[in-house]
Amino acid sequence: MKECAIYQSSHIIGKKWTIEIMLELYKGEKKEKRFNELKRKLGNITPTALSTSLGELEQEGLIEKRIDTTVLPGKSEYFLTECGEEFMQVIWELKKWSAKWKFKDMGCDEALCRGCSM
Amino acid sequence: MKECAIYQSSHIIGKKWTIEIMLELYKGEKKEKRFNELKRKLGNITPTALSTSLGELEQEGLIEKRIDTTVLPGKSEYFLTECGEEFMQVIWELKKWSAKWKFKDMGCDEALCRGCSM
């Protein structure tokens, strides 16, 4: 049972900051986001926590980092990979379930999307 | 963002034992499973861990416990609620994603279902 595909991935979604970072990277027109931009948006995440989490997500292949070394100080940019984009399906499914069972089908703007504009 | 439905539920799926217990309860004809039956199937889970996890899942409404007090020692039985059954959709979605991106679409019997007979 432990060799089943699901055990390779279940730890990702439950990890602290994973969902928030993924949602943040998913949002908006501009796909690339900067380190401090994410930090600001995520409220009071410490740089350590953000750095760690971004590193893990990169390891898992969900996001990618691109560093522009032609400028100083070097700009780093993070964005979802295709793998990461498809991972959002899992998040939506969880969200759907949550809205139904935890919020009793309040409706999207009341429950699904309240405050996170999605 | 923190008020969004998804944050009420993301911790559940990532928790240790959640997926394994849910899969175990989902399997087979007989829906009700006993404490020691689960313990056996889950390998070397300690009674403490199993008890804790079952308690949390019950709190979340995913499973239910029924105790038959007419016999001694009292038989306890666990089974998925409707809410729990629907939660499986999230697990399948995660599994699908994992099979595709972590196992490169090996196919169900090779990746999705290897060892867990699902």
Added chain:
DNA sequence: CAGGATCCAAAAGGATACTG
């Protein structure tokens, strides 16, 4: 049989300060 109590080791999470 179905757990509860206790104790311990390990890991996660956070605060603060510092650097190329």
Added chain:
DNA sequence: CAGTATCCTTTTGGATCCTG
């Protein structure tokens, strides 16, 4: 700007033993 390094507190997980 984009992180590291260090330290500390809290949480989690597991082992072992006990009981109605």
